[in-house]
Amino acid sequence: xxxxxxxxxxxxxxxxxxxxxxxxxxxxxxxxxxxxxxxxxxxxxxxxxxxxxxxxxxxxxxxxxxxxxxxxxxxxxxxxxxxxxxxxxxxxxxxxxxxxxxxxxxxxxxxxxxxxxxxxxxxxxxxxxxxxxxxxxxxxxxxxxxxxxxxxxxxxxxxxxxxxxxxxxxxxxxxxxxxxxxxxxxxxxxxxxxxxxxxxxxxxxxxxxxxxxxxxxxxxxxxxxxxxxxxx
Amino acid sequence: xxxxxxxxxxxxxxxxxxxxxxxxxxxxxxxxxxxxxxxxxxxxxxxxxxxxxxxxxxxxxxxxxxxxxxxxxxxxxxxxxxxxxxxxxxxxxxxxxxxxxxxxxxxxxxxxxxxxxxxxxxxxxxxxxxxxxxxxxxxxxxxxxxxxxxxxxxxxxxxxxxxxxxxxxxxxxxxxxxxxxxxxxxxxxxxxxxxxxxxxxxxxxxxxxxxxxxxxxx
Amino acid sequence: xxxxxxxxxxxxxxxxxxxxxxxxxxxxxxxxxxxxxxxxxxxxxxxxxxxxxxxxxxxxxxxxxxxxxxxxxxxxxxxxxxxxxxxxxxxxxxxxxxxxxxxxxxxxxxxxxxxxxxxxxxxxxxxxxxxxxxxxxxxxxxxxxxxxxxxxxxxxxxxxxxxxxxxxxxxxxxxxxxxxxxxxxxxxxxxxxxxxxxxxxxxxxxxxxxxxxxxxxxxxxxxxxxxxxxxxxxxxxxxxxxx
Numbered sequence: 264x265x266x267x268x269x270x271x272x273x274x275x276x277x278x279x280x281x282x283x284x285x286x287x288x289x290x291x292x293x294x295x296x297x298x299x300x301x302x303x304x305x306x307x308x309x310x311x312x313x314x315x316x317x318x319x320x321x322x323x324x325x326x327x328x329x330x331x332x333x334x335x336x337x338x339x340x341x342x343x344x345x346x347x348x349x350x351x352x353x354x355x356x357x358x359x360x361x362x363x364x365x366x367x368x369x370x371x372x373x374x375x376x377x378x379x380x381x382x383x384x385x386x387x388x389x390x391x392x393x394x395x396x397x398x399x400x401x402x403x404x405x406x407x408x409x410x411x412x413x414x415x416x417x418x419x420x421x422x423x424x425x426x427x428x429x430x431x432x433x434x435x436x437x438x439x440x441x442x443x444x445x446x447x448x449x450x451x452x453x454x455x456x457x458x459x460x461x462x463x464x465x466x467x468x469x470x471x472x473x474x475x476x477x478x479x480x481x482x483x484x485x486x487x488x489x490x491x492x493x494x495x
Numbered sequence: 496x497x498x499x500x501x502x503x504x505x506x507x508x509x510x511x512x513x514x515x516x517x518x519x520x521x522x523x524x525x526x527x528x529x530x531x532x533x534x535x536x537x538x539x540x541x542x543x544x545x546x547x548x549x550x551x552x553x554x555x556x557x558x559x560x561x562x563x564x565x566x567x568x569x570x571x572x573x574x575x576x577x578x579x580x581x582x583x584x585x586x587x588x589x590x591x592x593x594x595x596x597x598x599x600x601x602x603x604x605x606x607x608x609x610x611x612x613x614x615x616x617x618x619x620x621x622x623x624x625x626x627x628x629x630x631x632x633x634x635x636x637x638x639x640x641x642x643x644x645x646x647x648x649x650x651x652x653x654x655x656x657x658x659x660x661x662x663x664x665x666x667x668x669x670x671x672x673x674x675x676x677x678x679x680x681x682x683x684x685x686x687x688x689x690x691x692x693x694x695x696x697x698x699x700x701x702x703x704x705x706x707x708x709x710x711x712x713x
Numbered sequence: 714x715x716x717x718x719x720x721x722x723x724x725x726x727x728x729x730x731x732x733x734x735x736x737x738x739x740x741x742x743x744x745x746x747x748x749x750x751x752x753x754x755x756x757x758x759x760x761x762x763x764x765x766x767x768x769x770x771x772x773x774x775x776x777x778x779x780x781x782x783x784x785x786x787x788x789x790x791x792x793x794x795x796x797x798x799x800x801x802x803x804x805x806x807x808x809x810x811x812x813x814x815x816x817x818x819x820x821x822x823x824x825x826x827x828x829x830x831x832x833x834x835x836x837x838x839x840x841x842x843x844x845x846x847x848x849x850x851x852x853x854x855x856x857x858x859x860x861x862x863x864x865x866x867x868x869x870x871x872x873x874x875x876x877x878x879x880x881x882x883x884x885x886x887x888x889x890x891x892x893x894x895x896x897x898x899x900x901x902x903x904x905x906x907x908x909x910x911x912x913x914x915x916x917x918x919x920x921x922x923x924x925x926x927x928x929x930x931x932x933x934x935x936x937x938x939x940x941x942x943x944x945x946x947x948x949x950x951x952x953x954x955x956x
Binding site for chain 2: 763765788789791792795796798800802803804805806815816819820821864865868
């Protein structure tokens with residue numbers, strides 16, 4: 264075997280990869296924000312409206328026990344059958360939101376469960392409104408405590424966005440398969456793209472750590488909850 | 496000619512679940528060996544070994560499974576190994592499983608309290624004997640629930656290898672969909688089969704986890 | 714010929730010097746108590762004696778095995794030197810019998826039958842023969858500590874080290890552990906004990922060492938050390954109670 268690495272043809276197509284990278288960032292960004300919000304909302308609803316517990320639980324279990332790829336096929340290929348037509352990008356964001364929403368629901372639920380009921384009573388007895396108690400006594404400590412787990416889940420979501428190439432979205436791995444077909448340098452292309460994903464994942468992790476430090480500052484009570492969870 | 500989604504199609508999809516299970520099993524078996532080595536390297540007294548294992552875990556957890564698949568697939572081809580897609584798929588999933596299992600098991604080994612190392616060292620056990628008789632038996636108990644939980648991730652990620660032509664559940668669904676043009680029905684059935692495989696494992700993992708916590712005071 | 718010999722041992726954790734040149738000797742069959750405030754280095758000294766803590770300089774010889782800064786020959790030494798910890802440290806996944814049999818089998822290479830015989834004998838010695846099939850979780854703290862003593866005894870050590878073995882126990886459980894120690898002492902075991910039980914040390918130990926700020930501050934026959942302390946630090950320590 265005498266294989267010689269040739270990265271030049273791949274780098275010559277850097278603009279294609281760069282476009283893909285941008286689309287990955289846009290899609291993953293949208294999916295993470297929407298999925299994170301959906302999950303937090305559902306976790307709260309699950310707790311506040313006992314009647315919804317079963318429905319939300321079923322949604323979480325179904326999503327967590329089926330592959331992301333199949334969920335994507337159902338949204339992109341299946342929904343048009345009942346009259347809902349989506350562009351590949353729309354399908355991608357919707358699938359991500361639904362998928363990440365389920366994982367976030369489960370993670371935030373664990374955080375909410377860790378807030379002792381006596382804390383809520385204490386808050387109410389101090390004449391805080393229900394909304395104030397929810398925000399300051401329940402939600403903030405819960406999110407601080409699960410921030411490290413949420414961050415890991417968000418990074419996984421970013422990486423999972425690579426399968427949107429299956430429905431020919433031209434995000435990073437979709438762009439990679441174009442470059443690969445143009446240059447016939449499959450191995451080199453995927454080495455480069457893998458390195459870019461690694462950088463993206465590390466970057467997102469850093470951003471989330473920074474965001475955690477801003478939202479739940481070190482030295483504050485919330486910061487201590489976050490750090491305790493991260494050190495486990 | 497467009498076929499209807501009938502019993503034959505269903506049976507074809509159901510039969511392909513066998514390959515999903517085979518892939519899971521291969522990845523779990525090879526990945527366990529690999530993960531065990533990585534976990535031990537991660538807690539080794541030899542710093543370069545720790546760093547190497549840490550780097551591997553960082554890479555596997557920081558890149559998409561799809562990229563691991565392509566790199567194995569094309570990398571093996573370049574190395575002159577003309578392997579069937581099934582093997583490349585098995586290898587890439589094993590690498591993936593090894594990284595995640597290695598990290599889970601490192602955590603389990605390190606959560607065995609330090610005095611257990613001291614007590615066994617004071618009884619003149621060698622390091623290997625300490626691992627074999629004292630540390631690992633305790634680490635295994637801690638590691639079982641998250642390991643079972645990871646199997647669910649593994650089953651789901653086998654769907655990705657459909658892209659290199661391994662006819663497992665996801666690929667079978669795709670093929671049937673191309674013949675019947677009933678994607679909603681087809682992929683709902685595929686999802687249901689995945690669910691029937693994954694859900695019991697998830698429940699088992701959760702039950703084991705409660706067992707571990709119930710067994711320990713405090 | 715002393716069984717334990719410590720020459721000018723220095724031990725540091727980073728910049729903090731915990732042992733600042735300790736020298737001492739223990740004769741065969743002697744029972745020596747080590748007392749002192751927390752942070753005086755007494756537990757560290759004990760842990761150095763079987764190599765759980767490496768030393769930076771000096772020389773330790775126990776039961777004919779030499780320990781220096783290189784840390785060689787540790788396992789041979791540990792076969793002859795038993796240690797019992799404050800927190801018992803039984804192996805939670807093994808029954809009492811297996812806890813005791815493990816080291817004789819894998820470290821000394823005894824057969825299962827021989828190891829079992831040792832487990833039975835040492836458990837009888839600590840008065841727990843009937844607990845041989847019990848799980849550690851199901852024993853009281855005092856019983857766990859007695860099993861830990863039996864586990865060490867099963868190696869048939871030449872020297873036994875006891876590191877505050879009653880400190881984690883409720884007062885009503887310390888008696889049963891001290892009784893076991895007293896029997897061992899009477900049977901001629903060479904023992905070093907770090908302890909807060911002053912009355913016990915005075916009654917059972919032939920000699921008592923008072924450690925202060927990483928040094929051997931005062932030592933002598935227990936009756937003298939407790940009855941007529943010479944240095945103000947020891948007088949203050951003894952009158953100040955346990956702290």
